[in-house]
Amino acid sequence: MTMRPAPLAALVAAALVGAALTTPAVAAPSRGPDRPVQLDVRFATFNASLNRAGEGELTADLSTGEDQQARNVAETIQRAAPDVVLVNEFDYSRDNVDLFRDHYLAVGQGGAEPIDYPYAYIAPSNTGVPSGFDLNNDGEVGGPDDAYGFGEFPGQYGMIVYSRFPIDTDAVRTFQRFRWTDMPGNLIPSGFYDPQERRALRLSSKSHWDVPIRVGTRTVHLLAAHPTPPTFDGPEDRNGRRNHDEIRFWADYVAGPQHSRYIYDDRGRTGGLRPGERFVIAGDYNADPVDGDSRDGAINQLLDHPRVSTQLVPDSDGAVEAAEVQGGANDSHVGDPAHDTADFNDDPEPGNLRVDYVLPSRSLPVRDAGVFWPTSDDPLFDLVGTFPFPTSDHRLVWTDVRLPHRR
Structure with missing residues (x-):
């Protein structure tokens, strides 16, 4: 696994965001005030399992600065040092934004350097x-399975974005209330929901966000989501179908007007991303390309998309070791274990998955x-550990991309 490149000179950091950054993006030297330079920016996603059983x-936990799991999450982020990170399974509360940033990320954990994120969403x-509906057809209305997205309280399993670069909050688009039935050719199971329920169903189990991030003179749209697991249902496969269509939403969103004209956001604006816009799709999509329980081809809607780059697949030696040690379902998997990002060594299924x-x-x-x-002989292995996991059953995934920039 490649670790973070050396820090950039303070002059370039000031030119980018006008603030001191702990581990700024890398830039090539400039030969003049109007010459292009190249910026390497690290984007990451981490399902950190920072969800709790009860509201508040x-x-x-974040108020104390002493919660060990939160410290592990912060250290993992500090070790990987992404410029922009999406954290899935982060219970929603506006107070939690600063509590995690100030008490954990901004404090060096386990010998790691503190990390500064001036911007968050x-x-x-x-x-x-x-x-208000009996969405699981158990004869009762109420409870986590009858919510618009599974949860014991509003905002459980939410998400947050932290960034070293400015977020254009006025231009953020959210799709929390987009109705599943408004997606043409949707996979809503026939006969499971009554007509009123079908009209009320929301597509996103959490939400879909288009978060524009200003990196120097350029904008990159972080497309964040966390589709529902394709399990915990019955033969109607309502969660597997929803997972497929939650993934399809981004495939349509970036494909151009002919595919995205049906989309509307929570402020009533229609359409998808404009052709030519730069984007990064990130999150826990609960779908492996070849293994696991997701519908065939669900994640391939993105992996095979003509606008999506898949030339370099993130990998690790630790995932290979875990699959070998745990065996079980992992032994029959078709996918390369080096590409796994989550440790699901349940008995007998599904094993570890990407x-x-x-x-x-x-x-x-x-x-x-x-x-x-990390592998078990790495000093940082304690951050991932073995079941019951000290941090999360998911691993942080990162990708470095290069952007043109003019000084």
Whole structure:
């Protein structure tokens, strides 16, 4: 696994964001005030399992600065040193933004250097929001399985973006309330939901966000989501179908007007990303290309997309070791274990899978990529550990992309 490149000179950091950055992006030297330089920027996603059983519990844990799991999450981020990181399974509360940043990320953990993220974005999630319907057909209305997205309380399993670069918050688009039935050719199971429920269903189990990030003179759209696991249902496969269509949403969003005209955001603006815009699709998509329980081809809607770069697949030696040691379902997997990003060594299924992705547009040349999964002889192995995991059953995934920039 390749670690973070050496820090950039303070002059370039000031030119980019006007603030001191702990580990700035790398830039080539400039030969004049208007000459282009190249910036290497690290994007990452991490399902950090910073979810709690009750509302307000994460806020309480983050308030102390002493929660060991939160310290492990922060150290993992500090070791990988991404410029932009999407954290999945981060319970929603605006207080949690600064609590995690100030008490954990900004404090060196386990000998790692502190990391400074001047910018962040958080928004509500569909998880735990009551729908008023019996969505699981158990004869009762209420509970986590009848919410718009599975959750014990509003915002459980939410997400947050931290960034070294400015976020254009006025231009952020959220799609929390986009209705599943408004996607043409959707896979809503026939006969499972009544007509009123079908009209009310929301596509996103959490939300879909388009977060524009200003990197120097350029904008990169971070397309963040966390589709539902394709399990915990019945023969109707309602979660597998929803997972497929949540992934399809981004495939349509970046494909051009002919594919994205049906899309509308939470402020009523229609259409998808404009052709030529740079983007990075990130998150825990709960879908492996060849193994696991997701519908055939679900994640391939992105991996085979003509606008998505997949030339370099993030990997790690730790994932290979884990698959060999654990055996079981891993022995029958078709996919390369080096590409796994989550340790799901359940008995008997599904084994370890590739479910977490950082997928840049083809307009962003990929410089490097990896999965933070140290081997057992690495001093950092304690951050990933073995079941019960000290941090998360997922691993941080990162990709370095190169952007043109003018000084």
